[in-house]
Amino acid sequence: MRVLCVAEKPSIARSITGILSGGQYSTRNTGNNFVKNYDFDYPQTNSTFTVTCVSGHLTSQDFGEAHRKWNSCDPFALFDAPVETLIPPDKKSIERNLRTEGGRADTLMIWTDCDREGEHIGMEIARVCRKAKPNIVVKRARFSAIIAQQIHHAAQHPIELDRAQAEAVEARILLDLKVGAAFTRMQTLALQRQFAQLEGVLSYGPCQFPTLGFVVQRYNRVKAFRPETFWYIYLSLTRDGEETKFTWKEGHLFDQGGAARIYEIVLQNPRARVIRVTKKDTKKWKPLPLTTVELQKAGSRLLKLAPKKVLDVAEKLYQQGFVSYPRTETDQFDPQFDFMTLIGKQTVDPAWGEFARTYQNGGFGVPRKGKNNDKAHPPIHPTAHAGNLVGDEKKVYEYITRRFLACCSKDAEGSQTTVEVVCGGEDFYPLPLGLIVLQRNYLEVYPYDKWIGHTVPNFQEGEEFDPSVCELREGQTSKPNYLTEADLVTLMDKNGIGTDATIAQHIQTIVDREYVVERMEGAIKYLVPSTLGIGLIDGYNEIGKSFSRLLSFTRLTFLVHQTERRMVQVCERTTTKNDMLQTSLDQYKHMFIIARREFDKVATVGLITHSHSAWKLMVSHRVLGDTLVQVLLEGQEEVEEAVVVEEEEEAVVVVVVVVEMGVMVATARQAEEEEVPLLHAAEVAVVEAALEVQLLLLLTPILKVRAFGMISLTHA
DNA sequence: GCAAGGTC
Incomplete structure (x- = not known):
């Protein structure tokens, strides 16, 4: 019996060949540089094996001729447009190889990864091989790791392909294509009609849009942040020249009066007493095995x-x-x-x-x-x-x-000392806690984790002392940071946006589309949304407000989850592919109709925040010298061409008028119209020079605005 | 000129 084995990728073909053949096999080249055919005998099932592979999905999907061109139809028609499946040119050689090899085989054994996509790829392979040999027996090898025993077991006990899983994937493919294309064309064409100069595609996708949403959401939180004052009791003891700081068990209170009253009580009896000293073994866990x-x-x-x-x-x-x-x-x-x-x-x-x-x-x-x-x-x-x-x-x-x-090493081991202190009826404990690192173990080979020992004085239970400092202190909540790439990966992973292999691509997409700008602050890279990115998300949120949040970004994320749940239902056969597709498409169609009707809001409310006759527009953030500079664009009837540069720390705002010849610093004021000192002439010169150098960079997002026709900026 | 999922 001749068996053709087809894996999802070259590496798996190579590994299973190595295992099943025991190292005795011959190799043939194919028309594709990455794909090899391996031949050997497999006496365990009395067969001759040929192992080959594909390279991911074999086919790709697109609309038919009537809908492929951007202006060929109303984007709404894409939801019901027929979709064609074709083998892209770079996969033709793989298809030819499958036909030739399939034509010679009695049995086709699918060795794709054991996940939904793998099941779908398996169906693609089966379809091609059946064309070459209609009566070929199609089987599926099930394995969960490339381990000899498992691979042999899989080869000897094949199962059937799971049609339901493949259909769930098919539904996902159609949904992504239709929703993505319809919304992308609608958005892009609508804005192009309004603003002839607009270049580039304003893409929309069920993954990229929630990804952008996370960036904007954090940006809004940073913008909305107002520091809050809190009060806490600070206790410390200096003994033998070393200071031990104690943390109040209550943490901190936002109620000044309440904090002051407690403090008064503490002051009435400020002698501290150590009520408990505990020593216990502690561990710092080694990391988990590494995922993508x-x-x-x-x-x-x-x-x-x-x-x-x-x-x-x-x-x-x-x-x-x-x-x-x-x-x-x-x-x-x-x-x-x-x-x-x-x-x-x-x-x-x-x-x-x-x-x-x-x-x-x-x-x-x-x-x-x-x-x-x-x-x-x-x-x-x-x-x-x-x-x-x-x-x-x-x-x-x-x-x-x-x-x-x-x-593969061992957890780090240490001994931790906790000291509980009561002072004036309030509980305190020293921070940092006492720690002695006894066995570094894995830390020796993993410098990325830190675990540093810290000594506390040798307190005895029952011991009393007078604190060196016992004060009511005041602090402020600190500003949240913009999203880092690592934060975004975590958020996407947690919310099920994209897969391990695609998360990075979606982040790249929103950067490529200029929805998001990367900004370095020291060694950390932050993601800050551009005008365009904020405008799109705010615009959709704005529409969402009037329509039961149907279009808001949270809703979009929710839709991704819903789609995923429905895919699972298809896999479990509690719903059919067509039902699932219809339900999801109807939902997106509804969204589409509202979005198109309201799309003016994306262009105006989203991209501009009106305030009386003047308007302000958040544009972007750039580092100017060592100073964080926030750029605002402000236009009034009499000053149409203006850029506002705000230096956050000093609360100084420079209004720069952009004229055809270059840049001129014209006046200064604070965003809230308060009087602030003018910049010194020297500072003005620095800003001016820096702007000249950075103007083009700086204005890239603004040029978008010009393209939207809301302000006529001219730059050198 | 659109998406997201495989993989190279």
């Missing part, structure tokens, strides 16, 4: 690489055979995973080799188990030692390796 999302978060936070970049680098390392498959949701290792061999490969490393050698002598600890398992790939780990890497590849490889070694 965690790698991207770490990459952004620790390695200062954008999520997309981290994934690209990891992909390269994977192709060179240094790390395992980098797209995985799994944060638990299979119990049979061969840890020791992989750790052994790291013993030659000059930096962590010595530590890797300790694992054989009791240094090994079974990795923690996370909650996720995609049943297709293990957590990301090094597969070989790489000694000659440089730059980003070195950084990412080092992180993956140290993370793996940390997972």
Whole structure:
């Protein structure tokens, strides 16, 4: 019997060949550079095997001729337009290979990843092979890890493809295409009609839009923030020249009178008494096995690489055979995973080799188990030692390796001392708590985690003392920060926006569309929405307000969840693909009709905030020298061409009039129309010079505004 | 000129 095995990607084809053939196989090239055909005998089922693969989805979907061109139809018609499935040119060679090999086989065995998309890819493969050989028997191999025993079991006990899962994916594909295309065309064309100069596409998608929404949501919180004053009792003891600070168990109160009354009572009896000293063993847990999302978060936070970049680098390392498959949701290792061999490969490393050698002598600890398992790939780990890497590849490889070694090491151990103090009837405890680090364990190989010991004086239970300081102090709530890339990855992951493999792409998309600007502050990269981004989200929210929030950003996120739930229902066969598609499409159609009717609001209310005859427009944020500068655009009937530069710290606002010749600093005032001191001439010159250099950068988002025809800005 | 999902 001849069996054709088809995997989802070249790496899996190679691995299962290695396992099933026991290393005895021959290789044939195909018309595609990445795809090889492997031939061998598989006596266990009395068969001849050929293993090959596709490269992800085989087909792509698009509208037919009548709807493909942007101006060929009303965008609304796209919801009911027929969609064609075709094999894109770069996949033709793979299709030809499948036809040739399928024509020769009795059985087709699908070895795609065991997830929804894998089931759909399996159907695509089956369709092509059936064309070449209509009576071919189609089977599916089920495996959850590339481990010899599992792969053999899968080859000998194949199951059937799951049509329901494939159909759920089909519904997703159609929904994404129709909703994305309809809204993108409607938005773009509507604004182009209004503002002829508008360039570029204003894309809309069920993933990119909520992603943008997160950025704008945080931006609004930062903008709306007003510091609040709070009061707390501060206690400290200086003994032998060392100060121990105590934290009030109540934390802090926003009620000054209340705090003052408690403080008065404390003052009546300000002698402190130690009521309890406890020492207990404590641990700092080693990290969980590494998933794609965690790698991207770490990459952004620790390695200062954008999520997309981290994934690209990891992909390269994977192709060179240094790390395992980098797209995985799994944060638990299979119990049979061969840890020791992989750790052994790291013993030659000059930096962590010595530590890797300790694992054989009791240094090994079974990795923690996370909650996720995609049943297709293990957590990301090094597969070989790489000694000659440089730059980003070195950084990412080092992180993956140290993370793996940390997972296989032991939790750090310490001893923590808690001291409870009562003073005037109020409870206090020293902060930081006393900590002695006893065993660093995993921390030795994982410098990304910090755990620093801290001593507290040797207090005795029952001991009394007079605090060195006992005061009612005042503090202020601190301003939230803009969203970092790592924050955004976390939010998307938590809210189910995108997948491990696509989260980075969606972030890239909103940057490419100029909905969001990246801003460095020190070593941290923040994401700040542009005028356009804020305008779109605010605009939709504005419409949402009048229509039971149907279009608000939270609602959009909710729709993504609903779609996901319905997909699960299709998989579980509690609803059909067509019903699910119809329900979802109806929902989006309803949204579309309102959005189009109200779209003027996106253009005006969203992009401009009216205030009397003047209007102000948040544009963007840039660093001017070392100072954070917030740029506002302000127009009045008499001053049409104006830029307002606000220096936040000093609360100085410079109004810059943009004239055809360049930039001129004209006047100064605060955003709230209060009188503030004019800038010194020297400062004006600095601002002027900096603006000249940065004007083009600065004005990029503003030019959008000009394109919208709301103000006629001219720049050199 | 549109989406999001695979993968290279």
